[in-house]
Amino acid sequence: KAGVTQTPRYLIKTRGQQVTLSCSPISGHRSVSWYQQTPGQGLQFLFEYFSETQRNKGNFPGRFSGRQFSNSRSEMNVSTLELGDSALYLCASSLGQSLTEAFFGQGTRLTVV
Amino acid sequence: AQKVTQAQTEISVVEKEDVTLDCVYETRDTTYYLFWYKQPPSGELVFLIRRNSFDEQNEISGRYSWNFQKSTSSFNFTITASQVVDSAVYFCALSVLGDTGRRALTFGSGTRLQVQP
Numbered sequence: 001k002a003g004v005t006q007t008p009r010y011l012i013k014t015r016g017q018q019v020t021l022s023c024s025p026i027s028g029h030r031s032v033s034w035y036q037q038t039p040g041q042g043l044q045f046l047f048e049y050f051s052e053t054q055r056n057k058g059n060f061p062g063r064f065s066g067r068q069f070s071n072s073r074s075e076m077n078v079s080t081l082e083l084g085d086s087a088l089y090l091c092a093s094s095l096g097q098s099l100t101e102a103f104f105g106q107g108t109r110l111t112v113v
Numbered sequence: 114a115q116k117v118t119q120a121q122t123e124i125s126v127v128e129k130e131d132v133t134l135d136c137v138y139e140t141r142d143t144t145y146y147l148f149w150y151k152q153p154p155s156g157e158l159v160f161l162i163r164r165n166s167f168d169e170q171n172e173i174s175g176r177y178s179w180n181f182q183k184s185t186s187s188f189n190f191t192i193t194a195s196q197v198v199d200s201a202v203y204f205c206a207l208s209v210l211g212d213t214g215r216r217a218l219t220f221g222s223g224t225r226l227q228v229q230p
Contacts (some may be wrong), residue, residue, distance in 0.1 A: 033217065043204065043220035056215035088156055091220070102218060104150070104158035 002007030002027065004093045004105035012111045018079040021108045025072050031055075031094040032074040033102065034066060038087045046089075049074050078110075086112045115140040117207050119221035126195050127229050134190045134224045136205030142166075146208040147181065147188045148218065153201045164188065195228045202226070 005024040013019050025032050034046040045058040047070035048104075049068035065077045078085055088109050116139040123222045138147065149161040162172065164181050172179050176193045192199055202225045205220040 035218070035220075042222050043206075043218075044142075045217040045219070048215060048217065050215075056211060056213045056217055058217065090156075090158060101147075101160065101163055103160055105156040106155055109156070 004091055004103055006089075006105035006108050007090050008108060009106065010109050010111075012113060013074050013081050015081055015083060015112055016076060019080050019081060019110060021056060021076045021089055021091075021110070022079075023074045023076070023093075025074070025091075025093030026103060029095050029103075030072050032067040032068060032072065033037065033092040033094070034074070034088045035092065036060075036087045037090060037107070038084075043090070044078070081112045083112050086110060115142075115145075115209050115219045116209050117203055117205050117219055117221035119203075119224050121224045122222070123225040123227070125227045125229065128197060129194050130228075131193050132195050132226065132228075133206075134192075134203050134226070136188045136190065136221060138186050138188065138205070138207045140207060140209050142209040144210065146216075148206040148208065149179065149188075150204045150206060152204060152223070153202045158183050158204065161190075184226060192226075195226075197228050197230050200226060200228045 007022045031050045033048040035043050037043045048056040052068045063079045068074045088107045090107045091105045094102050141165045145166045147164045150158040152158050164182045169181050178191045180189045204223045205221040208216045208218050
């Protein structure tokens, strides 16, 4: 059974640009959550999607957005990139709504220059 | 609000030593889940264990064991006879039901474990 797949693995972007990250959950999993990991703030929850709807949101500015498709794949978008957006972005896949388990992908490492 | 504290930033041991990683959590919820994840240099968070708040039974899985004590709000992780492959950053996390009726993971700051040969 394939795990959680995140693409791309690495990205370098310039300040002011926008970026889209992709996450394919484990087959059969319908919930996808996104987390940001930085040395200063650690691991922080961004948002969760279930059945193509955002169900939960962390404390991040509106520049961070996402969506989920009917096949449960999810994309995360960051607009008007800032240097502080440089981070490892991790996607977690869960079977149901209650997040009693979460399996993570290898992440996308975004560097903003 | 919930909080997870991993007071040990970094631990260095020699192979075959036992090591315990501490985790203290705060929540007002009576129903919650606790997790441990391992993050090797590749970046992926590897799921190790989940424990719900109603199950205080300790668990052992091979060289790994977990001690959950609600009285002290702690969920400590012990590696017996550590190996170089255990070198990684370990995260403790808490999942509670939020105002949206959904759960999200609140992570501790992590403990970097270095096992020297």
